Amino acid sequence: MGRIDKLRELEEEVKTTKYNKRTQHAVGILKAQISRLKSEIDLDVTKKNSSGTNQGYYVKKTGDASIILIGFPSVGKSTLMSRITGTYSEAAAFAFTTKTIIPGSMKHKGANIQILDVPGIIQGASSGKGRGREVLAAARTCDFAMIIVDALRINEYDAILKELYNVNIRLNKRRSDLQLIKTQSGGINVQTTVELTKIDEELIKSILREYRYINADLLIREDIDVDDLIDFIEGNRKYMKSILVVNKIDLVTPEERKRIEKKLKSDISISASKDYNVEELKDLIIERLDLMRIYTKEINKKPDLEEPIVIMRNSKVRDVCLSLHRDFVDRFKYARVWGKSVKFKGQIVGIDHVLSDEDIIEIHINR
Ligand SMILES: Nc1nc2c(ncn2[C@@H]2O[C@H](COP(=O)(O)OP(=O)(O)OP(=O)(O)O)[C@@H](O)[C@H]2O)c(=O)[nH]1
Ligand SMILES: [Mg+2]
Incomplete structure (x- = not known):
């Protein structure tokens, strides 16, 4: 066999x-x-x-974090994408309108978030139906999953969770x-x-x-x-956070809306096409992404307090190095840090030191 x-x-x-x-x-x-x-x-x-x-999809990562839109066909992923990023992604009333990955970026509250609009997935996606495997593989490379459910088809939610589980993605859990x-x-x-x-x-x-x-x-x-x-x-599981969004809430009555929200324990209800609650969704994304701001400073100079590096909370000095230049990791000697993650001002730390929001960092490298 x-x-x-x-x-x-x-x-x-x-x-x-x-x-x-x-x-x-x-x-x-x-x-x-x-x-x-x-x-x-x-x-x-x-x-x-x-x-x-089969190379699958490859999308270059940009911005401070990346979010993938996951949902069945026609739930409104592309409509939402165009709304929150300003990158046009074709939307239409038939299934599988989006055929490849379309990246866009959402700038909100100082953060620059990459959003990936992808083809819809269906039941059996994880075993190769439609573009399922490619989409789910792309999901694994993202920091965050935004799951979108159509208010008129909420029973699809369980199927999505199952497909994600099958490709070893674990939502809102840790190892x-x-x-x-x-x-x-x-x-x-x-x-x-x-x-x-x-x-x-x-x-x-x-x-x-x-x-x-x-x-x-x-x-x-x-x-x-x-x-x-x-x-x-x-050991090969991908643990990621997610937000559950119910879209097309304009199509249901207030009573039905309450019932849906209770049943799914969803995070937010929106209408992407009517622009209802979309700003609130953007706020929620930033809040849940749990980002922090790190200010960099050159040796013997004042820190740059204008343009922080925006990075996932609990990131290490190594992550800051990576976001500045790959070389910084190889040539790293030590860093000095001012802020909540250290006991003394200008404390010397190693590359695995975990930073806090609004820390100031000065990186010393071998020249
Ligand atoms: N009533 C209503 N219709 C919506 C809303 N959002 C999207 N639609 C419509 O739903 C249809 C599908 O929207 P798309 O944005 O193409 O959906 P999609 O999830 O990207 O679909 P695929 O790319 O095929 O997976 C379009 O006709 C949209 O106009 C909404 O909030 N309310
Ligand atoms: Mg689409």
């Missing part, structure tokens, strides 16, 4: 197994097997693609706080600092064995489930 058939078979088995205490163990192991198989298949696809058959170290002998040891309510030690060990761990120490610091553990072991 080919790997794809095997994958289908395992997925079917999970689907048809009633989940309860008794089957929990078996389902956990099946999930690990599925995940491993998927990674193997993905690796093959990547290898094939890099040999030149679990675990520590896994291969050892020479002694089997698998599991240590926990919290009570585990969703997975037991036996299952943890079985899953690790699926991944060919024979001797290892695992330290668990939070109440994880099977999926969290698999995500951790696989």
Whole structure:
């Protein structure tokens, strides 16, 4: 049996197994097997693609952060794109109007945000339907996902989440706080600092064995489930933040709007074509992106307080270096920092120092 058939078979088995205490163990192991198989298949696809058959989309990153618009066809992605960036992207009443990635930039509150308008995705996108794989691959390179749902077709939301999950994108989560170290002998040891309510030690060990761990120490610091553990072991998951936008809110009654917002727990309702709530959406994007401003200063000069570098919150000195010039990382000696991230004014820090909003930085490099 080919790997794809095997994958289908395992997925079917999970689907048809009633989940309860008794089957929990078996389902956990099946999930690990599925995940491993998927990674193997993905690796093959990547290898094939890099040999030149299918390059996918490549978009140069510009600006302080990038956001991808994700939604089914005709939900209004391009209409919104044109509205918030000033870059025209064709919109029309039929599906798959947008056929490639169209980048635009949204300037708001001092930040310059790249927005990618992309073809709509549909159910099965992650396994290659439509332009699904390319779009989802592009999503992985972005900092943020804006999920757009049509107010008249809100049932599509679950399908989108599923497709994103299938390509290993995890929304509004972070990698679990675990520590896994291969050892020479002694089997698998599991240590926990919290009570585990969703997975037991036996299952943890079985899953690790699926991944060919024979001797290892695992330290668990939070109440994880099977999926969290698999995500951790696989390590190739993309954790990204997202905003859920309901568009075309002009087409529903106020009562219906309330019902939708409650059901989806959406972040904002807008009308891209009627320009309703679009400014509020722009504010929300900036707020959720969690950006910070870093001022640079040359040695023996005053800092430039006019034009900060805008960068993701919790970025390191390294990220500032990268945004200035690639060379700065290789030639980095040390940096001096003034501001909230340091104890003393002009404190000397290394390249992995985490900066705070409105810090001033002076970078010293080897000449
Ligand atoms: N009533 C209403 N119609 C809208 C709104 N936003 C977009 N539309 C219409 O919805 C249709 C589809 O809009 P597009 O912007 O092309 O949608 P899209 O998501 O980019 O579609 P694809 O590129 O095919 O994936 C167009 O006819 C738009 O005019 C809205 O807020 N209200
Ligand atoms: Mg479009």
